[in-house]
Amino acid sequence: MSQTGIRERAKSALQDPLLQQAVQFTTDRLRTRKANVTETFGRWQEWRDRGRDIRAHTIAHLDFYLQQFADNVRSAGGHVHFAADAEEAAQAIVDIAKKRRAKLVVKSKSMVSEEIHLNRHLEDEGIQVVETDLGEYIIQLAGETPSHIIIPSIHKTREQIRELFTKAGGENLTTDTKALTGFARRTLRTLFQSADIGVTGCNFGIAESGTVVLFTNEGNADMVANLPRTHVVIMGMERILPSFADLEVFSHLLPKSATGQNVITYMSCFTGPRRDGEADGARELHVVILDNGRSRQLGDADFQDILHCIRCGACLNVCPVYRQIGGHAYGSVYPGPVGAVLTPLLNPGPEYADLPYASSLCGACFEACPVQIPLHDMLVKLRRRHVAQGLAKRGERAASRGFRLVFARAGRYRAIIRSGRLGQVLVARHGGIDARIGPLRGWTQTRRAPVLAKRSFREGWPGLRQELRQGNRPPATGTEGAPAHETAVNKE
Amino acid sequence: MEEQAFLARIRERLGRQDGAPVAPYRRGAPEFWTGRSLSSADRVSTFVERFAQQGGQAWVCPDLTDLHNRLEGFLRDLAPPAIGVWGGDTLKEFQIDGLLARFTVLRWGEAPAKSFADTHVGITGCAAAIADTGTLMMAADAWRGRSVHLLPTVHIALLHARQIKTRLGEALPKPGERVPSSLHFVSGPSRSSDIENDLSIGVHGPAAVYALVLAVEGT
Numbered sequence: 001m002s003q004t005g006i007r008e009r010a011k012s013a014l015q016d017p018l019l020q021q022a023v024q025f026t027t028d029r030l031r032t033r034k035a036n037v038t039e040t041f042g043r044w045q046e047w048r049d050r051g052r053d054i055r056a057h058t059i060a061h062l063d064f065y066l067q068q069f070a071d072n073v074r075s076a077g078g079h080v081h082f083a084a085d086a087e088e089a090a091q092a093i094v095d096i097a098k099k100r101r102a103k104l105v106v107k108s109k110s111m112v113s114e115e116i117h118l119n120r121h122l123e124d125e126g127i128q129v130v131e132t133d134l135g136e137y138i139i140q141l142a143g144e145t146p147s148h149i150i151i152p153s154i155h156k157t158r159e160q161i162r163e164l165f166t167k168a169g170g171e172n173l174t175t176d177t178k179a180l181t182g183f184a185r186r187t188l189r190t191l192f193q194s195a196d197i198g199v200t201g202c203n204f205g206i207a208e209s210g211t212v213v214l215f216t217n218e219g220n221a222d223m224v225a226n227l228p229r230t231h232v233v234i235m236g237m238e239r240i241l242p243s244f245a246d247l248e249v250f251s252h253l254l255p256k257s258a259t260g261q262n263v264i265t266y267m268s269c270f271t272g273p274r275r276d277g278e279a280d281g282a283r284e285l286h287v288v289i290l291d292n293g294r295s296r297q298l299g300d301a302d303f304q305d306i307l308h309c310i311r312c313g314a315c316l317n318v319c320p321v322y323r324q325i326g327g328h329a330y331g332s333v334y335p336g337p338v339g340a341v342l343t344p345l346l347n348p349g350p351e352y353a354d355l356p357y358a359s360s361l362c363g364a365c366f367e368a369c370p371v372q373i374p375l376h377d378m379l380v381k382l383r384r385r386h387v388a389q390g391l392a393k394r395g396e397r398a399a400s401r402g403f404r405l406v407f408a409r410a411g412r413y414r415a416i417i418r419s420g421r422l423g424q425v426l427v428a429r430h431g432g433i434d435a436r437i438g439p440l441r442g443w444t445q446t447r448r449a450p451v452l453a454k455r456s457f458r459e460g461w462p463g464l465r466q467e468l469r470q471g472n473r474p475p476a477t478g479t480e481g482a483p484a485h486e487t488a489v490n491k492e
Numbered sequence: 493m494e495e496q497a498f499l500a501r502i503r504e505r506l507g508r509q510d511g512a513p514v515a516p517y518r519r520g521a522p523e524f525w526t527g528r529s530l531s532s533a534d535r536v537s538t539f540v541e542r543f544a545q546q547g548g549q550a551w552v553c554p555d556l557t558d559l560h561n562r563l564e565g566f567l568r569d570l571a572p573p574a575i576g577v578w579g580g581d582t583l584k585e586f587q588i589d590g591l592l593a594r595f596t597v598l599r600w601g602e603a604p605a606k607s608f609a610d611t612h613v614g615i616t617g618c619a620a621a622i623a624d625t626g627t628l629m630m631a632a633d634a635w636r637g638r639s640v641h642l643l644p645t646v647h648i649a650l651l652h653a654r655q656i657k658t659r660l661g662e663a664l665p666k667p668g669e670r671v672p673s674s675l676h677f678v679s680g681p682s683r684s685s686d687i688e689n690d691l692s693i694g695v696h697g698p699a700a701v702y703a704l705v706l707a708v709e710g711t
Contacts, residue, residue: 223642
């Protein structure tokens, strides 16, 4: 909301050409791949419809399915913890770690674990935490946070990665991808073997069986879940699907939307811990189910649908704003259009009230969404809510009041246009305005504002109407001043 | 937070009564999808093609001799210091014991689980395969350890053509069915694009996945 809001963060992102280039290259690539794979697959809209229907049904009956899921996790031998907020969730996991006297925790990628600041909580207890997704491992070594939901390290170059890996003990590393991944494989393998606890997120929880389903490409989540003695799953409470039959739908929607892959490399379904006679797999399974502001969206006609989100990141890849500023500018765990909606919903108040303004409202996010969440509508409704709560800036409030004043009466509108035309003489140069003054400043800082037309459409309309009545098309070049269609639209 | 209070909060927000019935909904994949079926020959050829698209390699073996020749060829080329194999009778139909006699072999359920960390090749069967996506499904139990196909650099799966289903839904557990502790769906080798969008293979899981599909019924 203040000067450290998205405007400032975006400004610093815009001054980093490497970051911009990387973000644009990655989002272009993911978007093109998605377009190709969905076209080959066919009937994509019908799949989206089914996806939306299943998610809407699940969320509308979430109490029922969550109870069924928890009961089935327990009957498969797992433990379930319910956490009202981030603090409770982190505490539940810290308690498990302390009870197990854990020294080393390995993790696979989980946005929710970022949401509850799990690493900090564990490290405060003297427990070492290692991220094992290659991209997350890289940014953990760099002491940073993810910049993309799916590819967290898009802002790092291979030379930077080589330096980070060398500092982490890699000897004679080249910048070759193979050499770098080879180092990560060797280093992380030994950590998987010696870790006390593995923490994963959860892409879907199957209610009918109490199954936790993970989608990964690298296979690190399988190491994290299977090799340490204890497996802790942290999941948002909305991550439920009623049945395995429904999982078939999302096994197509998720990877195709996220990375344009026809199928994810590893889909792993865990139903309870290892069973009698089995010699691998975690001996103990804990599932931590998090609310943290999610239940507040239930029953809210404007925002309940945000809980349908399956965290594919497709909305990031099509967003013209994300494309320019990257993930860090959103200042929270969830970037892009979904973040601009979800973050202020989960954290009401002034801190993130400016995020819904980081959008052009073009609706590309809605078109890309595999479950058709109307993100662009939600962005407008959030702006309205912020105004109603008095969170809007003074300038914005004044501008809106002025707009209402002028546009409510035709006479006022005419008068303001006329005086504007006179006034612009002072600042217009070559048919455009560059001066960074008054209410124009926000626009002219980065672009040219067009000058007002010599004659507005309204002023030209009586003559135009007469011509239309007479059945004549307006002439290409007018006799009295410029032709109507040129006076209405500025040609600059 | 206490479980019932947590669920009650959700129920209240949704305006639902405790124990209120669940409305019907259209479950699972669209009917145009579930109504499809490929012939058994098409299932095999589609599986082989899609498995290759995922970066794996699959061969159709007309008989056991052919399967043995191919497997022997792989192992000769790879010269693995240690091979991990599913235990018990799980691979009996493929009759590979004689062929493996020349190698150091760790059998799941007999050798200690930790020792599989040092295997270079893992040989398994599968619970099912999926033609649509080129996918192998492994279900864990006492003889079918997860580590056998997860830890080595090369995973070789042996399967019968009849195990190949058209779509994922046919391989997923049905309502009320007992679900294994781990169901693992594998579509090709481990992959990552986290370094400058450059695809790299084998960052955590196997770098190569081979499937040998036995086209006739095993003896």
